[in-house]
Amino acid sequence: MKIQIKNGHVIDPKNNIDSQLDVFIAAGKIVALGQAPEGFIASQTIDASNLIVCPGLVDLSARLREPGDEYKATLVSELQAAVAGGVTSLACPPDTDPVLDEPGLVEMLKHRAKQLNLAHVYPLGALTRQLQGKVLSEMGELREAGCVGFSQANTAITDTQVLWRAMEYAATFDFTLFLHAEEPFLAKDGVAHDGEVASRLGLKGIPSAAEALALASILRIAKETGARIHISRLSTAEGVDMIREAKKYGVNITCDVSANHLHLTEHDIGFFDANCHLKPPLRTHRDKDALSAGLKDGTIDAICSDHTPADDDAKLAPFAEAEVGATGLELLLPLTLKWASQEKLSLAKAMALISQSSARILGVAAGDLSLDAKADICIFDANEYWKVVPSALKSQGKNTPFNGLEIMGKVKATLVNGQVVYQSE
Amino acid sequence: MNNPQLDVDGYLRHLLSIEGLPKRILNQILDTAESFVGVAEREVKKVPLLRGKTVCNLFFENSTRTRTTFEIAAKRLSADVISLNVNTSSQSKGETILDTVDNLIAMHADMFVVRHSQSGAAHFIAKHVPEHIHIINAGDGRHSHPTQGLLDMFTIRKYKPDLHNLRVAIVGDVLHSRVARSEIHALTTLGVPELRVIAPKTLLPAQVEKLGVHVFHDMKSGLKDVDVIMMLRLQNERMNGAMLPSAQEYFKTYGLTQDKLGLAKPDAIVLHPGPMNRGVEIDSSVADGSQSVILPQVTYGIAVRMAVMAMLAGGQGSGSQAGSQV
Numbered sequence: 001m002k003i004q005i006k007n008g009h010v011i012d013p014k015n016n017i018d019s020q021l022d023v024f025i026a027a028g029k030i031v032a033l034g035q036a037p038e039g040f041i042a043s044q045t046i047d048a049s050n051l052i053v054c055p056g057l058v059d060l061s062a063r064l065r066e067p068g069d070e071y072k073a074t075l076v077s078e079l080q081a082a083v084a085g086g087v088t089s090l091a092c093p094p095d096t097d098p099v100l101d102e103p104g105l106v107e108m109l110k111h112r113a114k115q116l117n118l119a120h121v122y123p124l125g126a127l128t129r130q131l132q133g134k135v136l137s138e139m140g141e142l143r144e145a146g147c148v149g150f151s152q153a154n155t156a157i158t159d160t161q162v163l164w165r166a167m168e169y170a171a172t173f174d175f176t177l178f179l180h181a182e183e184p185f186l187a188k189d190g191v192a193h194d195g196e197v198a199s200r201l202g203l204k205g206i207p208s209a210a211e212a213l214a215l216a217s218i219l220r221i222a223k224e225t226g227a228r229i230h231i232s233r234l235s236t237a238e239g240v241d242m243i244r245e246a247k248k249y250g251v252n253i254t255c256d257v258s259a260n261h262l263h264l265t266e267h268d269i270g271f272f273d274a275n276c277h278l279k280p281p282l283r284t285h286r287d288k289d290a291l292s293a294g295l296k297d298g299t300i301d302a303i304c305s306d307h308t309p310a311d312d313d314a315k316l317a318p319f320a321e322a323e324v325g326a327t328g329l330e331l332l333l334p335l336t337l338k339w340a341s342q343e344k345l346s347l348a349k350a351m352a353l354i355s356q357s358s359a360r361i362l363g364v365a366a367g368d369l370s371l372d373a374k375a376d377i378c379i380f381d382a383n384e385y386w387k388v389v390p391s392a393l394k395s396q397g398k399n400t401p402f403n404g405l406e407i408m409g410k411v412k413a414t415l416v417n418g419q420v421v422y423q424s425e
Numbered sequence: 426m427n428n429p430q431l432d433v434d435g436y437l438r439h440l441l442s443i444e445g446l447p448k449r450i451l452n453q454i455l456d457t458a459e460s461f462v463g464v465a466e467r468e469v470k471k472v473p474l475l476r477g478k479t480v481c482n483l484f485f486e487n488s489t490r491t492r493t494t495f496e497i498a499a500k501r502l503s504a505d506v507i508s509l510n511v512n513t514s515s516q517s518k519g520e521t522i523l524d525t526v527d528n529l530i531a532m533h534a535d536m537f538v539v540r541h542s543q544s545g546a547a548h549f550i551a552k553h554v555p556e557h558i559h560i561i562n563a564g565d566g567r568h569s570h571p572t573q574g575l576l577d578m579f580t581i582r583k584y585k586p587d588l589h590n591l592r593v594a595i596v597g598d599v600l601h602s603r604v605a606r607s608e609i610h611a612l613t614t615l616g617v618p619e620l621r622v623i624a625p626k627t628l629l630p631a632q633v634e635k636l637g638v639h640v641f642h643d644m645k646s647g648l649k650d651v652d653v654i655m656m657l658r659l660q661n662e663r664m665n666g667a668m669l670p671s672a673q674e675y676f677k678t679y680g681l682t683q684d685k686l687g688l689a690k691p692d693a694i695v696l697h698p699g700p701m702n703r704g705v706e707i708d709s710s711v712a713d714g715s716q717s718v719i720l721p722q723v724t725y726g727i728a729v730r731m732a733v734m735a736m737l738a739g740g741q742g743s744g745s746q747a748g749s750q751v
Contacts, residue, residue, distance in 0.1 A: 199630035200444065202544040202567030202603060207631070271429055271445075272545030316523060316553075318543035318565075 001043055002026045003418060004036070008048025008379060012055060013352035014368035023053055025375040028418035033369065046420070048379050051412055054351050056088025056119075056376035058358035058367045060178075060256050061232055062307035062329055064121070065396075066112070067105065068097025073309035073396040075109075078329065079118035081395035083422040085330035086378030086411040087305070088119050089359065089366040093178075094126040095153035101126035101137040103145035110146040118421050120376070122362055124151040124178055127166055133157040136166055139175055148362050149230070151178035154279055154324075158184055160217055167227035176228045176363065179218055181239065182280060186210035191320045193283045197266040203319060206281050208236040215239055219246045222253060230361055231255035233306055235280035237290030244299040254361050255299075257291045258306035259335035260326055264288075264401060274315045274322035275401040278306075295353065296343060302358040303339075305332040309397020327397035331388065333380060334407040341408070347382065375418035384410040429551055439551045439560040440733050442569035443610035451614055455579050457732035458725070464501055465727065474735045475504035481534040482508040483525070484563070485541040490699060491563050491573075494723070495538045498730035504738075507534070522546065523553055530558060536738050537561065544568035544603075559737040561730075567601050572733060573698050574607025576726040578615060580718055581653055583725070584694050588612075594621040594647055594689075595638075596679060597657030597706050598628045604698045605657055606636075613637040623647035624679065627668045644679060648688040656681055656697040659706050672705045682708045686716065694718045 005023040010033065012018075017033065024032040024040055031037050062082065065073035082090055092109075094100035100109070106123050113121035125147035129135045139150055150170060156179075157163040170177050187206045192198040194205025215231070219242065222229045234240060234255050243255050260278055265285050269276045276282055294300040308325025315322045332354060340350035359367030366376060388405045390398035414422040428445045432438040437450055464470055480499040482492050492508060499506045511525055526537065536559045539547050544566030551560040564570040585591055593612055599605040599622050612620050613636070622633060623641045634640055641647030648654065664672040681695065695707075695717045703709045712719060 194631045196632045196635045199632055200606070200636065202565075202569070202606060204567075205631055272548050274549075313521070316521065318522070318541065318546040318549045320543050320545070320566075 001418060002040060003044045003046065003415070004042035005046045005048050005053055005377070005379065008051050008053035010053045010369065011348050011351050012369040013348050014356045015370060017369065018348050023369065023377070025415070025418045028375055030369055030371055030373050030375050032371070046379065046413060050381070051379050052347065052382050053377060053379050055355040055367050055369050056378045056414060056416065057086045057332060057354045058362065058364070059087045059090040059307065059329065059332060059354070060302055060304035060358045060361060062087070062090040062092055062305055063309065063325070064092050065309060066096065066109065072311045072314065075112055076116060077394065077396040078307070078309060079113065079116055079121070081327070081329045081393065082119040083414040083416065084394045084411060086333050086380060086414050087329050088376035088378065088414060088416050089122060089364060090119055091122045091124050091148060091362055093124050093151050093153040095131060099126045099131050100124070100147075101129050101131070101142070103138070103141045106142055106145040106147055117416065117419070119416060120366065122146070122148040122364055124149050126150070127152050127177060128157065128162070131155050133159060133162055136169060139170065140173065143173070143175065148364060149176040149178050151232070152180065154180055156180070156182060156184045156214060160221070163217065164221050164225065167221050167225040167229070171225050171227040174228065176230055176361070178230045178232050180232050181211050181214040181218060181234070182206070183210040183213040186213065191277060191281070192269060193266045193281045195266055195284060197269055201269065201272065208238055208283065208287070211236045211239045211280065212242065215242045219251055219253070223249070223251050226252060228252045233258050233261070233280055233304065234291065234294070234300060235261055235283050235287065237287045240290045240294035240299055244294065247299065254301040256302040256304045256358070257295060257300050259303050259328060259332055259339070260306060260401065261288065261291055262295070262303065262339045263335060268401060269319070272319040273401065274317065274319055275326060275399050275403070277319055277322050277324055278326060279324045292339070292343060296345065302361060303332070303336050303353045304358070305329050307395070309395050310399045312398065315399050326400050327393060327395045329395060330393050331400065331402060333378070333411060334409040337382065337409040338407055375415055377415040378411060379413040380409055380411045382409055384408065386410050429548060437736050440571050440737065441547045441551055441560065441562045443571050443574045443607045443614065444569070446614065448614050448616070451575070451578070451611065454575055454729065454732050454736065455582060457736060458579055458728040461728040461731040462725065464731070465724070471501055471503055473503045475499065475502035475738055478504045478535045478738050479533060480504045480506050480536045480538065480734065481529050482506065482538045483511065483529070484509065485511050485522070485539070485546070486564070488540055488564070491540065494726045495563060495730055498727050498734060501727070502731055502734055504734070522550060526550055526554060530554065535559065536734065538563045540564045542566055561733060561737070564603055566603065568603050568606060570603040570607050572726070572730050573604050574611040575733070576722060576729040577608055577655065577696055577698070578611050579725045579729050580696060580722045581694070583721070584718060585652055588615050588617050591617050591653060592619040592621070592651045593617055593653040593655065594623055594651045595655045595657065596623045596644070596647070596681065598659050598663060599624050599633060599657065600628045600630050601660065601663065602657050608655055609636050609638060621647055621651070625669070644685045645688060648685060651689045652693055654681065654686070654689060654693060654695045656695065656707050658698060658700065659702055664705070676705055680704070680706055680708060681711050683710050683714070686711055696722055699723070
């Protein structure tokens with residue numbers, strides 16, 4: 001199968017490409033940009049006039065809900081959502097049921113995803129068995145099975161001795177740890193930022209200090225052990241400052257922010273909107289501004305969707321009892337574009353935060369349009385507005401705080417391994 | 426953000442929280458309640474405003490006092506009343522709050538009085554019921570207890586009619602108190618110029634000053650020259666732990682005694698939402714003393730709840746109309 005994508009505006013941050021070029025694909029790979037290779041006869045031509053052609057998006061955190069929670073979402077539904085959102089590679093956290101702490105489960109997940117031939121799935125293995133924070137999982141075996149890193153999902157390792165050993169062991173084999181910085185005692189039973197809104201609504205708060213305290217332990221131990229750490233979903237201004245400082249002193253650390261936290265604050269909870277029940281909680285305007293600034297100055301490396309599809313019933317409860325999370329795969333691109341346009345950032349810089357940079361963090365070959373790379377490509381209209389209508393989302397989870405929002409940036413087609421896996425109607 | 430409590434014409438549709446209600450509506454409720462105070466003193470303690478209507482008390486959290494006053498209020502308005510205690514822990518996984526409510530709506534309940542341990546439960550139910558159903562929040566978690574806030578205002582107004590010249594102190598566990606939140610919103614909306622909260626830092630929510638209150642940590646300066654003292658109940662489970670070392674120490678520092686009461690204005694009144702912990706937040710001599718208006722609060726509570734029900738289901742939210750029919 002040979003494909004020519006013509007007349008599109010190609011943006012490839014890694015290779016500094018930002019111009020109108022044709023893309024030539026053969027045998028699932030990119031074989032040329034600009035001039036057709038000799039003797040190239042396309043069997044399929046995609047007209048990308050007035051459209052952006054960029055590397056398929058790479059998402060650092062997307063829950064697929066398999067195995068175990070198929071009533072919330074399935075591999076099929078969520079990988080269809082991924083490609084509809086232009087996401088061609090994604091990392092999934094290990095908090096499934098059962099937990100991804102056994103090689104067999106990882107192999108099965110990888111195998112099932114591969115058969116579907118939609119987005120590439122890169123599982124994060126459980127860092128400790130059952131995510132209990134006590135016994136290390138078989139990281140070596142899990143790595144062989146296909147895990148690209150290790151994570152505690154939303155839980156923390158409370159025992160600093162275990163955290164230290166986990167980092168030492170991971171550092172030995174150069175594995176990346178994906179950690180969520182939240183001190184569990186301070187955050188206990190908390191459902192919203194401990195501030196004005198939580199006080200007004202009578203919701204139990206999670207103070208900003210919970211993030212700072214967890215970060216302090218993680219950064220200190222990372223410095224000691226030399227482990228490679230990725231902080232998932234930073235949420236506070238203080239957290240941004242701490243990471244900035246740590247990077248200055250050479251700690252081996254990267255971090256991301258969720259697209260939700262770039263656009264929403266505690267005030268969006270309004271009268272108890274359960275779709276704004278997120279983890280970490282939505283914080284203040286000041287925090288949102290600091291996250292944005294951190295992203296611009298490179299302190300924060302990437303934007304993730306933090307895709308967490310939930311079934312309708314799970315959100316149909318009073319705020320604190322409603323399940324945490326929001327669906328996000330189909331909103332990652334438009335929310336990133338919206339943020340970039342507010343911050344007057346170039347398209348190329350914005351795209352790097354959801355492709356090249358996330359691929360580098362995961363250590364996977366993705367997120368660029370280099371010659372001979374897998375032809376994972378997203379083609380979108382940067383100027384087309386569309387309205388977020390939950391029922392129209394491909395994801396089985398219709399839970400979004402952006403219901404009704406008009407946003408710009410519509411995916412027209414997505415290619416994975418040189419095959420068109422999604423085309424908009 | 427549209428206010429879920431008011432209909433498109435600005436009339437009261439649900440009573441979920443004091444926050445978001447304009448002064449006009451608060452005064453309307455209080456004025457309407459005024460006309461119901463006399464009902465209890467008649468030989469036939471009933472008015473026919475809610476005849477043929479079914480009021481359902483739906484209590485997901487235990488309560489005797491509040492449930493009883495709502496029952497009496499509804500009965501005095503001639504409504505049919507059903508009271509259900511739904512123990513949340515025994516609520517089988519399958520039956521959600523909405524299932525319970527839907528079932529009762531199918532039995533043609535017109536109005537729900539709801540208490541639940543989760544903040545936002547009343548808003549949640551109100552969001553999902555058909556348009557002709559009215560919800561009254563009888564307490565949701567730490568969030569709101571609007572009829573308590575209203576009856577406190579009614580009581581204050583009775584004894585201190587000029588709200589624009591009052592200094593009010595709320596004392597105790599503000600952090601966990603839906604009553605305190607309702608009182609704060611009611612007092613600030615009605616134009617009370619100086620509102621204080623007095624509590625140790627462990628019992629105050631984050632950024633409480635943003636609710637429009639002055640924060641004090643000691644009774645001596647906090648109670649100085651106040652006209653109204655509103656005591657809060659301290660739950661047993663908060664007495665010994667990381668919030669407070671002991672009930673004794675709490676009483677010593679924040680319990681309202683005759684001595685401390687002497688710091689307030691000589692004609693200051695003392696309120697308490699009940700049930701009281703005598704010897705913990707309040708001394709018996711104060712609770713039963715001449716400045717206490719704790720029992721009148723209970724009496725007025727019925728009139729206020731009647732007013733709310735009458736306005737919701739009786740007639741288009743028009744207070745004067747409901748009043749004139751009495």
